Amino acid sequence: MVAVSSWGRLKSSEHNVLEFSDRSQIQNLLKSNFPGVAHGMGRSYGDVCLNSNGNLWFTRGLDRFISFDSKTGKLICEAGVLLKDIQQMMVPKGWILPVTPGTQLATVGGAIANDVHGKNHHVLGTFGNHINKIKLVRTNGDIIECGPTLFPEFFSATVGGFGMTGVITEVEIQLRPVAGPWLNTEIIPYNDLDEFFNLADASEQEWEHTVSWIDCLSKKGRGIFMRGNHTDLNLGDIPNKSQLTVPFTPPVSLVNKLSLKPFNMFYYYLNKCHKSNTLSHYESFFYPLDNLQGWNKMYGPRGFYQYQCVIPREFGRDAILEMLNQITLSGDGSFLAVLKTFGDFKSVGMMSFPQSGVTLALDFPNKGNYSLRFFERLDAVVKEATGRIYIAKDARMSRDMFESGYPRLNEFLKYRDSGISSEFSRRLIGS
Amino acid sequence: MEEIKKRIMIIGATSLMAEHCARIWVKDSPVDLTLVGRSTQKLEQVAEDLKVRSPHSNFNILQTDFIDPIAIRALIDKFFEIGTVDIVLIAHGSLPDQNACQDNLVDCHRELLVNGVSPVLFAEACAFHMQQSDYGRLVVIGSVAGDRGRKSNYIYGAAKGLVTRYVQGLQHRLADTNVKVTLVKPGPTDTPMTAHLKSKNQKLASVQDVAKLIVDAVDRGESTVYAPRKWGLIMMIIRHLPTIVFNKMNI
Ligand SMILES: Cc1cc2nc3c(=O)[nH]c(=O)nc-3n(C[C@H](O)[C@H](O)[C@H](O)COP(=O)(O)OP(=O)(O)OC[C@H]3O[C@@H](n4cnc5c(N)ncnc54)[C@H](O)[C@@H]3O)c2cc1C
């Protein structure tokens, strides 16, 4: 048994770990080692990648490329390949992943299973929009190949399917051409939510990447808006930056009332004075946190929750204001509060999180029942505004909240592999 | 003008350590790489991956019997006949269950052959050609386990000890030549070989770090390298522990 935790470090529990390394052996290995669930880099915050006291199938050893067509940008690789490995190898060749989350230390399989989104959702949709083919191995030994036109229902259940439809072993991804690693970026402060929405709308046509950091302790919702476009300017690459590591877990969370207010003020004014127009390397623009290894330890031994929801546009402003209000009332807050609009893309996955609207993501140190009660107040706001919560980040939502946010659940369950079970599935699907 | 590519052969090319060495080599510049193993299918997976990483490299796959001296000689002779060889890495090995080796001499025999005799036969076949051309680098992966026998894995340790003593002799033989022979002694490293050790909470080195040390050691022509390097110190202590102390340890 091996102790494994997910990114939120809410607990560390024993798992019977099985490491895949030879993709031709998975079918055999699964037959005698289920039920269980796949685990990529464990960058999900909650329980989708956990199965305490049961089998956990590590996919990181499936890290081989299979083929690449430099004319069309079609890449076939194993599911444990890191997004980072693809970026570092492909950007110098003039190709880049069309969609990536805020960390590149995630696997291709994990990115599919949560149908992850990036800063360019309004232009390119989610990770699943760029997948041509998936090869799945099921615990009964079946091998299924699916894609947008090949068994499309299976594909739609697998993209954003939390690993429930089988183990993804091979994937064909359509990369997009890119001139180099640089982006033209702008940083613009906003004073309230109306300004945020105006900026987001105004940027939609001309800017591929948009995101904002919101000061969740400010009642009106001030923040910093960031946008970027890939540029043809080729300055070459920069040498690897040094990595910082959080060396140990502090006994208490370093993120607390005392540190939060000054940090938010400092960050706001720092960026407010910042030169607004700069050239950024894609790594620092897309994955700013990857350079601080183990930052999740800052929250101390009890770990932390991330709360991420999406709210349809018509209710977005009011719902976000109400959530900020709840945060202020609780006095708790979040260093990393991200506010961003999603475009009108229809997600390919039945259970994909992104939908047209505005998404808010907040981190909170784990304070036990106190935190749980607080999240229920946020849930009430989200539910009333007909929004949903991102399962990749969740470890606590109720079944009711889950079912109201994901109306295609019953359709999805038809494609589930009965030999796959995770802590998430037992909590929210019942087995 | 096309640059001349380094000719490299990896024996036991499906070993994760070897695979990561190959990834470093192809990253540096296109190479001419021959991958030797016992399963064509697994070798192909490795070659496909390297091909994507380095489209301008050449890859060949050879399947062979790892304990047949005639087959080994033929394979190596043929490879050297084609042209000068820059690097040969001998990486294969298997970590057996010590108890099984004690209980069953068939297991014991097989493990001694695979971990001890087989790498020596490959190395010996290469040494002949390298000495003749007075050129080349030969790298053999031994183990810290070969430094001192201990009850939990002395069959494996004995085979690795054989490799150590063999390389020592070969280095002596080739001391006056331009051929460099490197012995790598990894400590516990995170590869499929040690998957079962994780549950025992054993700390494992990352395979990328170990591969980097191997490639650097070859570049520098070092004669022995512990990977990670701290194992040099640890093993020096272990080797020098008095028997009376050592025999009380449960390792
Ligand atoms: C700093 C940070 C920033 C982030 N930013 C974003 C963001 O901007 N947008 C966003 O969408 N997400 C974001 N995330 C979340 C992250 O992208 C997802 O949780 C992603 O799924 C993690 O991938 P992983 O390889 O770690 O998968 P894991 O977390 O290990 O697993 C995730 C799910 O994938 C399944 N899975 C993994 N591999 C396979 C496989 N081979 N076959 C079948 N199922 C599999 C698991 O069973 C599990 O259900 C962020 C996370 C961090 C830590």
Ligand SMILES: NC(=O)c1ccc[n+]([C@@H]2O[C@H](COP(=O)([O-])OP(=O)(O)OC[C@H]3O[C@@H](n4cnc5c(N)ncnc54)[C@H](OP(=O)(O)O)[C@@H]3O)[C@@H](O)[C@H]2O)c1
């Ligand atoms: N990992 C460690 O902790 C550690 C520590 C000290 C020394 N080492 C040594 O490092 C070297 C590389 O090992 P690794 O860690 O990379 O392990 P690995 O990934 O498990 O690779 C083992 C390799 O040996 C081959 N092999 C095993 N049995 C064989 C046999 N009977 N005939 C032919 N080939 C056989 C395997 O071939 P298949 O792929 O066909 O199975 C594979 O190529 C080995 O010499 C090992 O002894 C490892």
